[in-house]
Amino acid sequence: MAWDFFIVQAPSYKKVIIHWVMSAKQEKTQLSRLEKAIKTSAQQKRVL
Numbered sequence: 760m761a762w763d764f765f766i767v768q769a770p771s772y773k774k775v776i777i778h779w780v781m782s783a784k785q786e787k788t789q790l791s792r793l794e795k796a797i798k799t800s801a802q803q804k805r806v807l
Contacts, residue, residue, distance in 0.1 A: 761800035768805070776806055 765773065776796055783789040799806045 761797045764800045764803050765796075772805065779807070 765776075780789055780792045780796060783792055796806050
């Protein structure tokens with residue numbers, strides 16, 4: 760699962776991804792970034 764992969768990552772990585780998602784000004788962009796982060800995590804890969 761995507762959450763299982765994300766939760767075991769280093770705290771610094773989680774902080775960067777959360778900031779990347781939340782720093783988007785438009786909700787549409789936040790949602791698309793969140794979707795990308797979830798899909799990438801589901802593939803057991805890092806986003807950045």
